Amino acid sequence: MITRNFRISKPYHYILIFVGLIGIFLFQRLKDHSGIKSVDFVIESAAFLFFLASMFLVVFIITKNKLTQKNSFAALYFFIFISLMPQTLADHKIIIANGFILLSYRRIFSLETKRNMKKKYFDAALWLSIATLFYVWSILYFIPLLATIILRPNDWAKHLLVIVFGAGSAGLLVYLFASVFGTPPPFLMFYPPKVNLGLFSHLPEVMKVSLAIISVMTIGSVLSLFPPLILKNSKSRNNYIVLFLMLFTGLSISLLAVNMFVENMLFVIFPLAVIMANSTQQQRRSWLSDLFLIVLLCLVLLNLALNIENQISLS
Numbered sequence: 131m132i133t134r135n136f137r138i139s140k141p142y143h144y145i146l147i148f149v150g151l152i153g154i155f156l157f158q159r160l161k162d163h164s165g166i167k168s169v170d171f172v173i174e175s176a177a178f179l180f181f182l183a184s185m186f187l188v189v190f191i192i193t194k195n196k197l198t199q200k201n202s203f204a205a206l207y208f209f210i211f212i213s214l215m216p217q218t219l220a221d222h223k224i225i226i227a228n229g230f231i232l233l234s235y236r237r238i239f240s241l242e243t244k245r246n247m248k249k250k251y252f253d254a255a256l257w258l259s260i261a262t263l264f265y266v267w268s269i270l271y272f273i274p275l276l277a278t279i280i281l282r283p284n285d286w287a288k289h290l291l292v293i294v295f296g297a298g299s300a301g302l303l304v305y306l307f308a309s310v311f312g313t314p315p316p317f318l319m320f321y322p323p324k325v326n327l328g329l330f331s332h333l334p335e336v337m338k339v340s341l342a343i344i345s346v347m348t349i350g351s352v353l354s355l356f357p358p359l360i361l362k363n364s365k366s367r368n369n370y371i372v373l374f375l376m377l378f379t380g381l382s383i384s385l386l387a388v389n390m391f392v393e394n395m396l397f398v399i400f401p402l403a404v405i406m407a408n409s410t411q412q413q414r415r416s417w418l419s420d421l422f423l424i425v426l427l428c429l430v431l432l433n434l435a436l437n438i439e440n441q442i443s444l445s
Contacts, residue, residue: 132423133416136202143202147209148185155181158216161441177222180229187232188400192407195239195369203407210423211399213430214340216437218396223264228396230261231271235376235400241278242369247285248292251275255296263300267383267394272297274375281368333392336433343429347422348402351409359408377401 136143159174185208191197192204212218219225234257237250254275261268275293279286333341352374359370380397387394410419 131420132427133203133410133413133419136206137411139200139202144189144205147202147205150209151185151212152182154213154216155219157437158219161437173222177219177225180226181219184225184229184232187229187236188403191232191236191239191400192404194236195242196366197239197369197373197404198407199411201407201411203410204403206423207403207406207410208399210426210430211344211395211403214344214426214433215337215392215395215399216433217392218394218399221390221393224390224393224396227261227265227268230257230264231268231397232400233257234261234271234275238275238278238372239369241282242366244282247282247289251289251292252296252299255293256299259297259300260303263304267387270379270383271376273379274372277375278368278372281371334436336429336436337392340426340429340433343422343425344402347406347409351405354412355405355408358412373401373404377405 155178159177188208189205193200198204234254237254237257241247241250255272258268258271258275261271272293276290279289279293282289355370358364360367360374377398380394380401383397384391384394413419
């Protein structure tokens with residue numbers, strides 16, 4: 131039913147999903163600021179533009195690098211996960227950092243073409259370094275980037291040097307800013323990393339149920355996709371290894387960051403949506419995928435109703 135409708139990508143799928151995501155973004159940001167009067171329009175405009183760009187980047191990266199078949203499953207899962215966890219849009223610095231991380235993904239996945247490798251490594255390192263300036267945990271995404279050197283060992287020393295220069299370029303930009311204005315950029319968010327051991331204690335019940343279902347689906351998808359995509363020597367094997375590393379990196383950030391578990395799940399949503407889409411398109415029993423999607427969409431509606439009710443009660 132649902133899988134049959136989204137199995138072939140159609141323009142109206144993306145229009146509906148984009149409109150829905152923009153609505154969720156606006157609702158969440160206004161909710162977090164307790165109304166429009168307390169909104170900082172410069173910060174909110176920047177966050178909105180980066181979120182808007184992120185939506186287009188998600189579709190572009192998936193279609194350009196053929197991370198899924200020609201379907202809309204990844205966009206659908208991206209919408210569902212954002213809808214289930216709208217708190218991922220609560221921190222503008224994480225939204226902006228995620229936008230730069232997606233820009234680095236664009237270059238990392240395009241390494242598979244083996245053209246302009248040095249430029250792509252430089253760009254990916256530069257974007258990740260800028261993301262780190264906004265949110266320090268973004269530095270962990272250098273792990274998937276460095277893994278591409280291991281997967282493609284030709285000229286590894288040159289590529290490693292290019293990555294160093296790319297990262298150093300971001301540091302140079304900060305130094306120039308500080309020299310001109312006499313202060314570091316105001317968006318810098320460096321703090322000593324701490325581990326939060328009470329991650330789930332403050333989460334609403336609906337989100338706990340959602341996370342439990344998503345966890346089950348993720349484990350099932352990873353186990354089902356590992357043999358055909360990773361263990362077999364397929365053409366796209368390297369990209370999927372990097373994709374799994376991106377997923378585990380995002381999960382690590384969510385588990386390590388201080389009191390920002392849900393906000394950091396924004397980093398997880400893109401690789402998780404692609405993995406879930408691959409699992410759905412390869413699922414022979416479509417009724418099973420339909421069942422999970424129906425449950426998730428019901429949770430989306432329930433979560434939306436509860437958020438609206440809470441907002442009305444507070445106003």
